Amino acid sequence: MELFPNGWWPYLAGGLLVGTGVGGIFLVTGLRAGASSVLTTTWSWLSRCDYFQRPVFRDARTWRLVFSLGLVAGAAAYAVLFGRDEDFLTEVAPWRLLVGGALVGFGTRLSRGCTSGHGICGISAGSRPSMLAVAVFMGVAVLTAQAVRAMGITP
Secondary structure: OOOOOOOOHHHHHHHHHHHHHHHHHHHHHOOOOOOOOHHHHHHHHHOOOHHHHOHHHHOOHHHHHHHHHHHHHHHHHHHHHHOOHHHHOOOOOHHHHHHHHHHHHHHHHHOOOOHHHHHHHHHHOOOHHHHHHHHHHHHHHHHHHHHHHHHOOOO
16 A cells, blocks of 8 residues: 555645644634634524633634634635545445544543644644644554454445
C-alpha cells in the first residue's frame, strides 16, 4: 500500500490552507478556531435553559456558526469545482457512523475539545493539555484500527 497514493502535494496544500485559515482567524479575532462547541452554542439559540444561556456560549455562537457553514461551503465548492463528489461517499454502515459519531462526541466533551482544536490550535499554541489530548487521540486511533483490522471487520 502506497503511503501517498495521490502524491504528497495535496496533503501539503491542505495543510497550508488549514494553517493559513486557523492562523488568520487567530490573528484577526484572537480566537482559537475549533468546531467542538458549535453544537453547544447552537443550543443557546434554541433552548432557554440557563446552562446554554451562559455568556461563554452566547458570545461565540455567531462566529462558530459562520465557521461551520464555511466548512460545509468549502466542501461543497470542492465537489462542484473539481467534480469530485464521489470523495464524499462511504461504504460504512449507517449504524457504525452513528456509533462512531456518538463516541467521538463523548470524547470531544471529555477532552474539552476536538481533534482539530487540540491538534491544530492547541499544539501550535504550545498547550500541554492539547499535546496530551492528541497523544491519547492518536494512541486510541491506532489501537482501534489495529483491533478492527485483526478482527477482519470491513465497512
